[in-house]
Amino acid sequence: MAGDLVLLTGGTGMIGFRTLVFVLQKGFRVRCAVRNQAGFERIKSLPSISNYVDRLEPVIVPDITAKGAYDEAVQGVKYILHIASPLASPNFTDFENEVIIPAIKGTVGILESAVKPAAKGIKRVVIVSSIVALVPPQAMFGPDPKTYTEADRAPEPQGGYENGMAAYIASKAFALQATEAFVKEKQPEFDVVNICPSYVLGRDETVTDAKQITKGTNGFAVGQLLGSPAPYSVPSASVHLDDVATLLVESLNPRIPGNQCYLATSQAIEGTTWAAAFDIVKRYYPKQVSEGILKVDGKSTSTNPIRFDPSHTEKTFGITFKGYVDQITSIVDHYLVLLGKE
DSSP: OTTOEEEEEOTTSHHHHHHHHHHHHTTOEEEEEESSHHHHHHHHTSGGGTTTGGGEEEEEOSOTTSTTTTTTTTTTOSEEEEOOOOOOOTTOOOHIIIIIHHHHHHHHHHHHHHTSGGGTTOOEEEEEOOGGGTSOGGGGTSOOOOEEOTTOOOOOOOOOOOSHHHHHHHHHHHHHHHHHHHHHHHOOSSEEEEEEEOEEESOOTTOOSGGGTTTTTHHHHHGGGGTOOOSSOEESOEEEHHHHHHHHHHTTSTTSOSSEEEEEOOSTTTOOOTTHHHHHHHHHOHHHHHTTSSOOSSOOOOEEOOEEOOHHHHHHHTOOOOOHHHHHHHHHHHHHHHHTOO
């Protein structure tokens, strides 16, 4: 496997960049699909891949919704790691064109390119899905007694999205449904693995300014430590960034059964209590707490209980997911380095 060429999308983002680091460290060559050359130059300059740039090349895909967008990118590759997809954002206004269509067309489009004769030789496509593709939307916002696994599926979204988060949830459900329908109908020579993470937390090397430390899902955890908890209740499900990147890279190994979904979430069925971050920083960062750099006396991010069972993934991959302590300390350590207060 080492030396084989991997196409990776989404490398400028949190999950994508960490996965890029891990797959390069495993000895693969990587073709990184980016929207523009500037995006590639930015990630190429980050320290973690400085020793691997000789095995890294860009391919420019300016519009993932365009027909045949990935036709050139997939040629000659053996594996695909498809991570690019719109994230939940309060800035979305056109939910259909900014969220839903890119999620579906980006995913189905790369599969369509992969089955064309010019792409012959691809062995596996690994896609980042989400826990939100597995559960009914209401379970994300209110208590639910059911324990969910990778065998569950969210119902067909019905439209009428109230906000960017609702559109994001629908986009992930649509994309997973479309992926599974594609595999069933086309029966490609390659197989497909879907990784379904919960809220991903950990050191995001693409963040190089302490003011941006709350970017993305890290904000749910670290925002409350800076006096800005999430404005709504967050499901009790989180996973370490390194664990997600590990699953994605290990999914390239043929020992991992294909045409399956794998759930990525930690703390077993009990899940994450977001307010526990206060006790964690009191224990591990007493100096920074006493100096007021980290705040532990304000309002916490509230937790919406929801149960997931990741045991199938842990058994299949032979891992134990890192817990909330590791997740919090990973972000806080990075924050303190950026502040120069470590």
